[in-house]
Structures are given as C-alpha cells and as structure tokens.
Amino acid sequence: MSEHRCVCPGSFDPVTNGHVDVVRRATALFDEVIVAVLVNSAKAGLFTLAERVEMLVASVGGLPGVRVEAVTGGLLVDYCRQAGAVAVVKGLRSGTDFAYELPMALMNRHLSGVETVFLPGDPRFEHVSSSLVKEVVGHGGDVSGLVPDTVLTRLLDRLR
Amino acid sequence: MSEHRCVCPGSFDPVTNGHVDVVRRATALFDEVIVAVLVNSAKAGLFTLAERVEMLVASVGGLPGVRVEAVTGGLLVDYCRQAGAVAVVKGLRSGTDFAYELPMALMNRHLSGVETVFLPGDPRFEHVSSSLVKEVVGHGGDVSGLVPDTVLTRLLDRLR
Amino acid sequence: MSEHRCVCPGSFDPVTNGHVDVVRRATALFDEVIVAVLVNSAKAGLFTLAERVEMLVASVGGLPGVRVEAVTGGLLVDYCRQAGAVAVVKGLRSGTDFAYELPMALMNRHLSGVETVFLPGDPRFEHVSSSLVKEVVGHGGDVSGLVPDTVLTRLLDRLR
C-alpha cells in the first residue's frame, strides 16, 4: 500500500463552491490533494495569482490532506510527476465538457502516464462557473451560496 | 493515510482488452481494485456467471491488488459499502456515454455517498465492447488483440 | 389575449418528483396543463393505466389549472389538437436527451403545427427517472424524496 496523491488544476479566478465540492470529494479518494493554480498567460484574470491562492487557502486549506500551490510554468504533467501525483482530478458537468477535456486528458497520459479522472459535478452547482459568477456579480446579481464567503466579499469589492 | 478501495463493475460478458486496460489503470490509483461481475436478471448472457469470473481471473487476477467477485443481488452501492470501497470506477468513451452513466452515478452517490470516477477509455479500444465483439465473432470476424486469449478461444467455441 | 393550454405527456410508470416539478413549473407558463398518460402498447408497465392516473391525480391534481387524462389511442398531436393545446412540454436533462427528443418534436410539428417546448430539468432530480427508481426499489434501495409519498407506498407494495 503506497500513498496516492492527486492534483486538482484550474485557474480558480475565483474559486467557486463547485470547485470546493470537487476538492472535498477528492479527499475521500486520495491520500493527498494538491490544488494547483495555473497561470493562463494568454489572458489576464480578475484576481492576481496570489489572491487566487489566498481565497483557495481560506476555502479548502483546512480540508484533510489538501494543500494549495501556484504552478507558474512548464507542463501540468511535469508538475504532477515532480509532486508524485498519479492523477489529475476534474469535475465534469456534461458530455460536451467531456469532449472538451478528452484531448487534454489523452495528451497528458501520452506525455507522462499521469491519469485524468473525472468526477461528475454535483448538480447543485451545475450553473456555477468562475466566469458566470463574475458576469452575474458584474451585472448586480447575488451569488451568495455559490462561492465561499471570502470570495463573495472580494467579488463585490472588485466588481461593484 | 488510509486504504482506498474501488469497484470496477460490469457484466463482463465477456471481458475485453478495454476492460483489462481500465482495471490495470485503476490499480495505479487505488490500493485495491475489486472487479464486480453483475448479473443482469433481465437478459441471459452468452457466458454463465462462473465462466465470466473465470475469464476475468485469468485476465486481471494477476494484477497487483485486484480481486474478482460475483455480485448476485442487491444494489451495487450496498456491495460497495460492505466491501469498504469509496468509489466505483468506469471507463468512458464519449460524451454520450457520460450522459448515459450520469444518472446512475448521481443515484449511487445519493443512496450511499459512494463516488463514481470516470477514466477516459484508451482510444486503442474505442471500438471494443462485449456486444460488438460477440457480433463480429458471430459473423466470422477476427477479434484477436481485442480480447484476452482465453476469451478468444471461448468465443470461438461458443459462437462458431 | 387567448387561453394557452399545454400537454405534459409521458408513461408515468410511476410519476416521480422530477415529473411533478416539470408539471408545476408548466403551470407558471400556461393557463392550463393537461398531464397525458400514454399507453405503450409494446411493453407492459409496472402499474396499470388506472393506477398511474390515480398517482398523478394525488400528486399534481391539486395544482392550479392541471388535469390528468389517459390517452389510449391515436397520435399525441391529434389529442393535442382536440384538446386545444398549442404545445407539448417536456423536461430535458442533457444534450443526449435533446437528440433523442428532437425527431419526435419535429415530427409532431410537421404533422400538426403543435410545438414542443423543453424545460431544463431541475438538477436536484437529474438522477430521477421512473425506470431507475423502480430498479433501485427492486434491489432494496430507498427512494423517499424522489417520488411522491403515495408512489413510494405503492412501489414498496409492488416490488418487495
């Protein structure tokens, strides 16, 4: 019996309760869960990398076996191998999501042998994504219950 | 650090190399993998339950941490809980597959908290299913390389 | 301003809380909602037509503008025209559901001009279908909360 570690990657700009749910459920499956915050060099985010990490630490940092890391360069699978992770974990909301994720999952396995495992998203969060949450707040809508409290506060500060 | 056990369920009538691939990959993610052969009371299979178990034992029984079990009644999730499994593992070939599997995955979690994790099927086996393999052999086609050797022999005995 | 009437068709063998949710939401959109119980001549149901109607009356009969009818022959769209309904209403859970429903919706419009409107299913009931509910109860699982109480009682009577 060896230790099994997984990586939950994302831009988390910002973390939502849908992300929190996937991370929490991953802790039941793996000994350690690394939440890896990726930088998308092609587009600026609403929050800085440091802010995203802070919000994640506040939201999931207390879950057993979870740690939050910023990944600032190189391939995700190189990071996984260095971290000793056997799998990438992703939430999946629909068959269309799967078609989008599949080439990346296969490429990651091709490059490194690291598996991608998909968890069906909790239907309670089916309408919750970072981009939709930002759009709703930007237009004056209320997203309490859809993001952690610390995120709600920061969203209102930034977008109102 | 606790032991994580998963269940790979199916009718395995018969096991294919696609199944073998999913089971083998599951052993990299979990400490123990139980291959659970389910009986479909609504339709008779080509092989008996005992034959299916024998073929699985010959094909995956030697993989580390794998054991093969017949599940003859009750809910799959009740079996999972009795066996101390935290997850059901399924291969997934397409978004349509996902739409088909999703209600069962959600129901299983609703009933028991047991997760379903999906592994993308290896594209080399995208065309390999028990039913298609039986149909091809029944019409005189060659499926060597698509099923374990022991299965190939039995398919020819049964269908030619 | 004229009266707008719709039909919610199905075999309702038995009605689930997912069905109840769609009917209830349809009452906010149309002046009258006819729940039409269709007979599938190709396969016997678990419950008789009379039993299905009874369970529906108990579950949705009290909603404003709702009535329950058995449709025992002819095309659904002929029934719609006789009843003066402008639309068929269906819940939709996934893109795969839509691909399945689309040819029937187009055929119904081709034959009669009756529209089919799709309501996205409430995610809380994404795993709830008549067939899955029956299967779970048949294997000893608990579906309370997923079907109306009257249905729960009858399912236990019939399947245990």
Next chain:
Amino acid sequence: MSEHRCVCPGSFDPVTNGHVDVVRRATALFDEVIVAVLVNSAKAGLFTLAERVEMLVASVGGLPGVRVEAVTGGLLVDYCRQAGAVAVVKGLRSGTDFAYELPMALMNRHLSGVETVFLPGDPRFEHVSSSLVKEVVGHGGDVSGLVPDTVLTRLLDRLR
C-alpha cells in the same frame, strides 16, 4: 387566467430568419413576446444597437403581441421581472447548444425564478446564425432567404 409574457433575448447582430421563426412561433405560445436586444460590452458588433433594433422592428415588429426593446444594463432576469415576463425563450439547434445554454438557464432560475424554455430550431435554418451569415457575405456569398430583406441590404452595404 392571467397574461403570460416572454422575452426572446439575443444580440441580433443582425437578426436572421432563424430568429424571426423563433419569435413568430413564440407568439403562438405566449400572449406577449418582448424581443430584447442585449449589448455585449466585451465585443463591438457589426451594427449599432439602434440599427439592430430597427432591423428587428422591420422584421418582427408587425407580429401580434411582439415588441422590440434594447436592454442596456443589468441582468437579463432583472429586466424580465420588471417587464413581468415569466420565461425566456430560446431556439435550440443541437445537444451541444443545450449544454452551452443550460448553466445560464439554471443561473437565471436560481437568481429570479424566471424559466428558460427551449424551442427546437426549424431545421430549415439549422445553418443560419448571425456570425456565419456575416462571414458568408464578407466572402462574397449570397444569403438571400436566410435573413430578412432589410438585413440583406444592410449587410451588403456594410460588408462589400
């Protein structure tokens, strides 16, 4: 019996015959249909908001119970509530369309209780979208029959 009002939202840059078909069909289902022209602040359109409204008024303004409005800020569902609309109506061309629309539909219901109802697009217009129409005209193709005449004239003025 109360009045039922719906909103058909879009950027309508420009309106196509596919849009006209959905609006026309919505008039058979609802007492009043508000065509709501949304401003996408993230990208400039080919036509100004005023031009889009003009083309819509010319194309659907004469249909019974239809009025055209520009929505220049706030959430769509806030607009719906102020307008007393019970539903958003959208045409749907494929299961992939549905997967794209579903989170927004669920978010809108979460925020306000306003329903989204989907009408299957008429197959005659399956290839007709504002963006594809603009691309075709820009490359010298003929889209007569796919957009209202007034739109055709303006597209040629603008893109040739």
Next chain:
Amino acid sequence: MSEHRCVCPGSFDPVTNGHVDVVRRATALFDEVIVAVLVNSAKAGLFTLAERVEMLVASVGGLPGVRVEAVTGGLLVDYCRQAGAVAVVKGLRSGTDFAYELPMALMNRHLSGVETVFLPGDPRFEHVSSSLVKEVVGHGGDVSGLVPDTVLTRLLDRLR
C-alpha cells in the same frame, strides 16, 4: 484513376425519403453505389427482405450507378471487400448519432480497412426514420412526402 465504389447499408424497413436523399447524394461522390439491405436476425421486420428490396429498387434503382443488394450473412465489411467497395456511407443527424456509429466505423476499419464516411443528413428529413414513420402511420398519421409513394401505399396496406 480507378473506380470508386461505396456501400449504403441499412435495414430499410422501409426506405424513407431520408435514405433516398443520402443515396442520391452518394452518387455524386462515388462511381457506383450499392444499397445493401441487411437482415437483422434479432428482430422481425414489418416488411420481408424481398419487399424491402422491391421498394428500394422502385425508389433508387433508377439513379445513375446505383444497385440494390440483399446481404444475408457474414460481416458487412466482408461484403464490401467482395464487392470492391472502398467505403461505407452513412447519413448522420446528430452528435449522438455519431457516438453511436463511431465504434462500428472503427471496428469495420480495424477488420478490413474499409472506411466509413458520414454525410450530414438533410435537415428536411431530420425527423424521418423508418421506425418513427411506422409508428406515425400505425397511429393514423399522414407521412406523405416523407417516404416514396410506393412505400406509402404499402405502409397503409400493412398497418391500417
């Protein structure tokens, strides 16, 4: 420059105008088109194999380069090779259709090198399938325009 021959397979129970459209379009792509009527040993059809062939000959037999054949045993790809066909041609209506057809297409290529090429179905026939046509006629509906005239006559004879 060699001759390219394709096979359009199906059960054609009975041929519809959607099938006729695919066959007609295939004649623009290949020098010869063989319409192959397959026998499904698992279920009895409405029409006999001879009747299906007759209706096809009446419907597409006059198209340039088309011939109709009954295939009564063996694999479709063995038939293709014996007939010197390089491809199987299938109409495709949706992404879900594709997910259903893909394993068979890949299996056929694996077994024989015979390609499967997919033609998008004409949207005018998106709601037209043999099974739906039979169901509509059986319930008293009118399918003229959806099937060849000779098929319409036989359907009425058989199902009324």
Next chain:
Amino acid sequence: MSEHRCVCPGSFDPVTNGHVDVVRRATALFDEVIVAVLVNSAKAGLFTLAERVEMLVASVGGLPGVRVEAVTGGLLVDYCRQAGAVAVVKGLRSGTDFAYELPMALMNRHLSGVETVFLPGDPRFEHVSSSLVKEVVGHGGDVSGLVPDTVLTRLLDRLR
C-alpha cells in the same frame, strides 16, 4: 465514370499527423485530393502561409493524387467549384465536433451543392490538434510522433 476530386481544408498551423492521416485516407476515396490552406484573417498564426504550405508539401505532397494549395480569399465553396471538387473532407473526433461542423457543412451545401463528408478521426490521434501541439511544445513537452519530423524541427525552432 467521371473523376472525383475533394478538398481537405484547414489552417494547418502546423499540419499534424492527424491531418496527414485524414489526407492519406481521402486518397483511397477520391481520385484527387486538394489540401487547401485557409487564411484566418482574424488571428495571426504561428507560421506564415508559405511555411504552412511548405510543411504540407513535405508531409503529404508525395501521396498519390495530392496537391497543396493556398486559398487566400473568397468562400471555400467558390474555390471548390472552380477546382471542380465535389466534396469537402473533414476528420471528426466527437459528437461535439460534429455539432460544430454541421452548420458550416449545411451552409456550404446551401450555397453551392458541395458536400461535406466526415471521416472519423483515427483514435491514435484523438489528442492531436495544432493548438494543443503548440501549447505542449511551448511548455517544453515532446510531441515527436504526433507531427511530421519537419514540423517538429520548426516547432522547436520557433517556440523554444
């Protein structure tokens, strides 16, 4: 018996082994295959049009009946008609791909009568796209085996 010519269009920025596979397979179906390099005026590519053509000539120029052409303006279907092509050929990886491609295929047929035929992508290349290959190389990953050797060299020159 007339000559049948097809067009394989794309931006090919750069050509991958997935593209090579589709072109090679198209040569078995058509007498002549024109690989048409399209310019996307909306976004700059990694390679110039001339470089893309060079890489294609090196990769597929030697296949029987294949020629490579740059298409610098106008509609693809106008090019097809001028070139005497009866069909556009595209590889298809998933049902979601199909939903994306379908409107363009229908529009092309509407404008010109030119058919689009879809070949299921070889599963070995399911994870191979120009954009993913560029992303992997840009982050230091190895894509040998996924692109022609000449492309591999140029990618390393450009992105490292």
